[in-house]
Amino acid sequence: MPLSRSCFLAAVALLLLGTACSSPADPDEVQQALVDEDYLTADRWNDGRAEVAFYRVERNFNQYGQPADQSFLVGTYLVKHNFSVGHMTKASDEVAGEPAFKYALFYEFESGSYQYKRNYVTNARQRDLRPFKHSFTSFDWCSNEYREFAFHMTGAIDYLERSDDYGNEQARYVFQPRAYPAAELPLLVRGLDFSDTETRAFTVLRPDGTFVPVDARLAGRDTLQLAVGTVPAERVRLEYSQRTPSPIAESVDSTEMYWRGTGPERRLLQIESGSGSYRMELVEHLRTAYWEENLWSRLNRIAERP
Numbered sequence: 001m002p003l004s005r006s007c008f009l010a011a012v013a014l015l016l017l018g019t020a021c022s023s024p025a026d027p028d029e030v031q032q033a034l035v036d037e038d039y040l041t042a043d044r045w046n047d048g049r050a051e052v053a054f055y056r057v058e059r060n061f062n063q064y065g066q067p068a069d070q071s072f073l074v075g076t077y078l079v080k081h082n083f084s085v086g087h088m089t090k091a092s093d094e095v096a097g098e099p100a101f102k103y104a105l106f107y108e109f110e111s112g113s114y115q116y117k118r119n120y121v122t123n124a125r126q127r128d129l130r131p132f133k134h135s136f137t138s139f140d141w142c143s144n145e146y147r148e149f150a151f152h153m154t155g156a157i158d159y160l161e162r163s164d165d166y167g168n169e170q171a172r173y174v175f176q177p178r179a180y181p182a183a184e185l186p187l188l189v190r191g192l193d194f195s196d197t198e199t200r201a202f203t204v205l206r207p208d209g210t211f212v213p214v215d216a217r218l219a220g221r222d223t224l225q226l227a228v229g230t231v232p233a234e235r236v237r238l239e240y241s242q243r244t245p246s247p248i249a250e251s252v253d254s255t256e257m258y259w260r261g262t263g264p265e266r267r268l269l270q271i272e273s274g275s276g277s278y279r280m281e282l283v284e285h286l287r288t289a290y291w292e293e294n295l296w297s298r299l300n301r302i303a304e305r306p
Contacts, residue, residue, distance in 0.1 A: 030177040031128045034200055036193040041099075041127055044264060050079035052295060053267065053285040054302050057248050059278035062111055065250060072109035074248065074280060075306035076268075077290065078102070078187065083123045085132050088150050090123075099126040103187045105247050107306045116140045120183035120247050129191050134181040147207065149181055159207060173209040178202040183247045189236050189258045190266045194218040204244045213241045224259060224269055227283045227301055233259040233269050249278040 055074040062068040081090055082097035091097025106119040117139045123132045131151045138145040143165035150158040152175075161169040180188055182204050192200050198218045203211040219237040223230060236258040246252045248271070255274030261267040272279040284301040296305075 027177045028128070028130075031130050034178055034193065034202060035129055035188070035191040036195070037127050039193075039264075039266065040101075040129065040191050042264070045080040045101075045126070047287070049287045049289045050077045051265070051267075051285065052077045052288055052290060054283045054299075054306065055280045056283050057107070057278065057280045059249060061250075061277060063116065063250060068111075070109060070111070072107050073283070073302070073304060073306045074105060074107045076103070076105045076186075078104075080126060083132050085151075085153050088133050100124060100132060101126055101129070101187065103184065105183060105186070114141045118247075122181060122184045122187070124184060124187065129180075129184070129188055130177075131180055131184055134183060136183070149205065151175060157205070157209075159209065161207065169207075171209060173205070176203060176211055179205045179211055181205055182245045182252075185238075186258075186268050186271070189216070189238070190260050190268055192216055192236065194234075204240070206244060212244045214244075215239045219257070221262070222259060226269060226281060228285065231269055232262045234262055235259055248280050249273065253277065 053076045055076070056071065057074055058071050060067065060069055062070055079102050081100060081102055083089075083100035083102075084091045084095045084097040087095050089095070100123050102121065102123050104119070104121045108115065108117045110116070119137045120134070122134045124130060125132060131149070133151065134149040136145075136147040143163045145163040145166055146161070148160045150160075152158070155175045157173040157175050159169065159171045159173060161167070178201070180202060185204070188202070194200070200216040201213065202216070203213050205211055215238070217237045217239075219235040222233050222235050224233050238256045238258065240252055240254055243251045253273035253275050257272045257274070258268070259270040261269055267285065268282070270279065270281050284299055286295065286298060288295045288298065
């Protein structure tokens, strides 16, 4: 029996409503739901200073993955500033930007005749840690090397790699919400929101343009005995579906454990691989406007530059 005109219109309305309800969520909302915006936008980041922290890395393999004990000091800093995505650089009086975090991790180590100098810098939107730009520089006696991800607001990601010995690459990828360069994970773990769930999921973007799923779980609470003293901590377990690059371990284990402080800063305290083959532990930290003062005289446990 044919449908009446009113029934037909009602059916069309129901179909359109179902389509609207099943449409994908806004990418910014998807991004923001992963992290704690109140933590990321708190007033503590507006004091005109940077968080500077130093860590000791211990691992039982070398840069080629061969068995060898290595130990080196890692420096980091985290500072709020304004970043211009259109120009892919820090904003200035002439260039407008939006609030962002700049997170840097850097170190040197020696191996045989070689000396390795590595530097990772990530700029991410303050309110949800969406990456804006990530860059890596390295010198190892063989070559200078530079790699870059530029995350455009159009949804495109431009990848660039330049070196004297290791080849040159250039590619364009499509952005996915909740995707991050590997070197941003220490900052991301601090920002993860576990207030209404014990699990979170995101992906790591690799240089070849593939996205590796990662599951994060709030695994419990501990009290750590560190050089800075006895510190209460939350334990966050990461499980990777595939190998991804690591800023401290060449490539990650299938699982890693992160410990973040329970105080308002949620300071990164320690990272350890599931196999125990590498770990990174906090040695000393301070807040400083390092661009205006010489911070080295204020340190008690660090006597060398990373």
